Amino acid sequence: MKLYQIVEIAGNDNHAGTKATSDIAWIAENIGFKPVSIRMRSTALSKAAKLQRQVGYLKDWHQACRTIEKDSVVLLQHPFHYPQLTREGALRKLKEQRHVRYICLVHDVEKLRGFRYNAYYEHEFLTMLDLADVLIVHNDRMADYFIKQGVDGSRIIKLGIFDYLQKDDGGRMPVFAREIIVAGNLETVKCGYIGQLGRLAPLKVRLYGPNYDEKMGAYDNICYGGNLPSDEVPSKLDRGFGLVWDGSSIEGCLGDAGQYLRYNNPHKLSLYLSSGLPVVIWNGAAEADFVRGNGLGLTAASLPELIDRMARLTEEEYLEYVRNISSVREQLIHGCYGRTALQKALELVRR
Template sequence: MHKKTEENRYYIHINTDQVNHAGSKAVADCEQIMKSLHYKEIKIYSSKFKNNKLNKVNHLIQILGLYAIPRKSIVVVEHPIYIKCNYLNHLKNINKKKNVKLVFIVHDLEMIRNMLKDSEYYAAKDREMFDIADKVIVHNKRMEDYILKHKLASKDKLISLEMFDYLVSQPLEKKENSEMNSLIIAGNLSKVKSEYIYKLAKTIKHIQLNLYGVFFENVQINSNVHYLGSFIPDELPAKLHGKYGVVWDGSEIDNCVGNTGNYIKYNNPHKVSLYVASGIPIIIWEEAAMAEIIKKYNIGICVESLENIEKILSEISEEQYLIMKKNVKMLSEKVKEGWFLKQALKKV
């Protein structure tokens, strides 16, 4: 009987042009974790034929594969899927006709994020997803509360992930702590997305700022600022050097503002998982949803502003830091083996 259950668990893989960023890493890791739990892959190719008729034929062939799924199967879908076709309608059909249980793993909710050019289209897809889902794995309790408040789904439909996993294939070398307080910021370093970095760089005097990622605007602001390159997500944990990883967003250093600042109040930034996998304590905005997780596991500090970060860090004793470091290393083992998604899938 157990063997039959394994055979009837599937996940949908959308084959598109892959890029190296946190989003693609999160999706790929979820797939890898499901494979380890004996979920089978259903592959759908995102076609890019110049001929629109060929595109439609290709989509039809791909979608027909969904109807071959056995009755009473469990099908996991990572949401959103950035292809403009009516795949949710087809999933709804197989849900009804074959009594297939639909489970969605939320990576982003555009109805909260509101950042894409086609934001209204994908926000509508969010609502449609909640309507047809049997279970939805959401980021955290804060996101769950938002969904319940807006009556998008019932409580028994929702499962809180708590934190994204970050699979690491290679063992990480033990990193020695630097005597100097140093901050790591990894991700999109452009002024449009992360202007706060450039403002923070102007204020620091006695701490080092180590930057990793794309779109860094290489202006000489401060001799304590070091751009250390861009790496693929699987290699990045081994490259990070510093005492704390910063999780912040927006244009200001006194708080997180704008759409990205609002979104951090509800989502699980993947860089939290990156820092945890790397064994690095975290500095996060106190209003971020994941501030509760940082406090729960005592793996970092929650701050109102980065304006006085040098003073804040100077008041952290070596003993306090070592406790946070020990805690994050323990949690690191969990995220590196997919523990959080495995626990969520058990509740499906």
């Protein structure tokens, strides 16, 4: 039985979105899933460029159908973010004529995330449910959601947490500090809570990422460290706590983006833990149980409560979190969670 994976090749930005998919692709390739590339040849918006893209996709999907052998297992990462007119037809042809079986690894469920959901993503989701022989989802709560959509629970594997592949620096120890770090998109319109972080003074907040609002510099407790490539960010996560939060308010994870934390495994959590950094996470998040159960940091209903909690935090308590992170970090940087999930999915699909 041959193993393949469909790999979308496109531009790369300095945020976690593309690293999650590339890490899974690397992990999958290292356990035998041969990459089959579908390339975006142009990002231009002209009609000619759009036509060129679709012609390129047609060629790549045609080649994919020629490459993937009968009775193979194919890994798909969902959702596909770029419209490809020939994709669904090619995938159905492989399933119906070549009898391939699909493992579908879910990165995002746009219906749950809300603000990006449209007819395109609705069709993508329904197509995935129809094609998938096995689904790899984030956690128990997301699994429950899929079961409510009619998916047989015996076809579902739970990832637990996304890996974050990086070089092993020998387990660098973060420094005890009563401060928090936010690494990621800093757009205050999309992430309204970021624009309110100045209210947490005297609690210091360090920011790294794109779309920084220069007005934030007016707050004495805010320090901006720049927009760095994803492979450079871990070296800056050297003290305090990484913040796992989203939505419109520091009073709780409100709005579509904030409520999405009830279901998803934020890649930001993996970034912090793989760097050895304890975290602060919203207590309503699906991954709050993972953080609490492994003693990896603090859970909070609101960010203002951290002012007092940080003031009372001792260095010994902080170092206990750091020690607890050590074994989890080793697994994250070497791809253990993704590898385990893929191996379980292969066992299921081969039955």
